[in-house]
Structure formats: C-alpha cells, structure tokens
Amino acid sequence: SQKIEQNSEALNIQEGKTATLTCNYTNYSPAYLQWYRQDPGRGPVFLLLIRENEKEKRKERLKVTFDTTLKQSLFHITASQPADSATYLCALGVSGGYQKVTFGIGTKLQVIP
Amino acid sequence: DADVTQTPRNRITKTGKRIMLECSQTKGHDRMYWYRQDPGLGLRLIYYSFDVKDINKGEISDGYSVSRQAQAKFSLSLESAIPNQTALYFCATSDQNRPDTQYFGPGTRLTVL
Numbered sequence: 001s002q003k004i005e006q007n008s009e010a011l012n013i014q015e016g017k018t019a020t021l022t023c024n025y026t027n028y029s030p031a032y033l034q035w036y037r038q039d040p041g042r043g044p045v046f047l048l049l050i051r052e053n054e055k056e057k058r059k060e061r062l063k064v065t066f067d068t069t070l071k072q073s074l075f076h077i078t079a080s081q082p083a084d085s086a087t088y089l090c091a092l093g094v095s096g097g098y099q100k101v102t103f104g105i106g107t108k109l110q111v112i113p
Numbered sequence: 114d115a116d117v118t119q120t121p122r123n124r125i126t127k128t129g130k131r132i133m134l135e136c137s138q139t140k141g142h143d144r145m146y147w148y149r150q151d152p153g154l155g156l157r158l159i160y161y162s163f164d165v166k167d168i169n170k171g172e173i174s175d176g177y178s179v180s181r182q183a184q185a186k187f188s189l190s191l192e193s194a195i196p197n198q199t200a201l202y203f204c205a206t207s208d209q210n211r212p213d214t215q216y217f218g219p220g221t222r223l224t225v226l
Contacts, residue, residue, distance in 0.1 A: 008153070032213055034213070041219075042220070043205070046214050049213060049214065089155070093213050105154065
C-alpha cells in the first residue's frame with residue numbers, strides 16, 4: 001500500500017545549525033512533492049514544491065532535494081532560528097484530472113536558542 | 114491565511130447532532146477542499162470541489178456532506194455526529210492554474226461528546 005514516512009520523533013536542533021528533515025515514500029510515483037509548515041492551532045502553509053524531474057530547489061534558507069530512485073526528499077533549513085520551530089509536513093502529488101495530494105504526518109522541529 | 118476563513122473555530126457538540134462547518138475565501142480560487150487532521154494520521158481529504166457544480170468525494174466522505182453555495186463558500190456538514198469525528202478540520206483552496214499549491218484556513222477544532 002502507499003505510504004509516506006516522516007520521522008514522528010521531534011527534531012531538536014541548536015540555533016544556527018542546519019536542520020534536515022526526511023520524507024520517505026513507498027508505492028508512489030509522485031509527479032511532485034511539497035513541504036508545508038504548520039504551527040500549533042494553525043493551518044498548513046505552503047513552502048516549496050519540487051517536481052519529479054528536479055533534483056533540488058531553494059528558497060532563501062530552505063532547500064529541498066528529491067531523489068525518485070531512493071524515494072526520498074530531504075528538507076533543509078540553514079542557519080536555523082527559534083522562529084523556525086514548527087511541524088513540517090511532506091505532501092506527494094499525483095498528476096491527473098484531480099491532482100491528488102497525500103500528506104505525511106509531519107515532523108516537529110524545535111530550534112533551541 | 115486570512116484569505117481563507119473558517120467558522121466556528123471551536124465547537125463542542127453531542128453525539129447525533131447535525132453540525133455545519135463553514136469556509137469562505139477571498140482568493141478568487143475555483144477549487145476548494147475539506148480535510149480532517151488526526152494525531153498520527155495526517156491530513157485526510159473528505160470532499161473537494163472544482164467549481165460550484167462539481168463536487169467530489171475524497172478518501173473519507175462517509176458521514177459527511179458538503180455544499181458549495183458560491184465560488185467563495187464551501188460548507189461541510191456532519192449529518193449525525195459521532196465521537197470518532199472529533200478532529201481538527203481544515204478548509205483549503207487552490208487555483209486551477211496552479212492546482213498543486215493549496216492555501217489552508219485556520220481550522221475548526223470539533224469535539225463530539
């Protein structure tokens with residue numbers, strides 16, 4: 001069956017370091033992969049999208065890689081700040097009339113000052 | 114995202130009651146979605162609508178119904194609420210020209226006793 005795995009354990013990291021979050025998937029052939037940020041009591045906020053034919057995408061301090069052979073995406077936050085503390089959701093999209101998006105459960109990141 | 118609003122933000126109801134959650138958007142998007150989020154399960158799609166006359170079931174539509182009153186409004190109803198419908202509910206929108214990016218509302222926390 002299709003499965004998206006994100007580390008359910010919280011990730012604690014020191015301020016200024018690079019945070020790396022992992023999203024693994026099985027039995028999917030995604031057309032694209034997205035990362036969202038979710039703060040407590042708030043809805044997810046779109047951050048980045050990377051397509052199947054792209055290896056890497058950057059936006060300011062964020063970097064996403066997408067390896068369709070390993071079936072894995074890595075999400076990096078460089079020079080992390082306490083304000084980056086949140087839950088980060090990985091989502092896979094499949095092309096079609098309705099571009100079905102399936103979300104992972106998210107990884108909670110805590111940046112320690 | 115203030116462009117997508119949900120009412121109420123919190124609701125406590127009893128088993129068997131009918132309840133409606135409302136979503137409004139000012140983004141001018143044609144596509145709207147309803148998700149529920151449960152701990153350890155991630156976001157799951159309940160219903161989605163591509164326009165006022167196009168409504169489709171998602172992966173967990175049983176026990177729910179929807180109404181697209183206008184392009185900007187999409188309501189979710191629980192016909193006869195049950196305790197396992199206790200969850201965080203999110204409305205989302207996307208534009209047909211960029212369907213892969215969804216914009217979420219702030220969520221409604223629903224508790225069914």
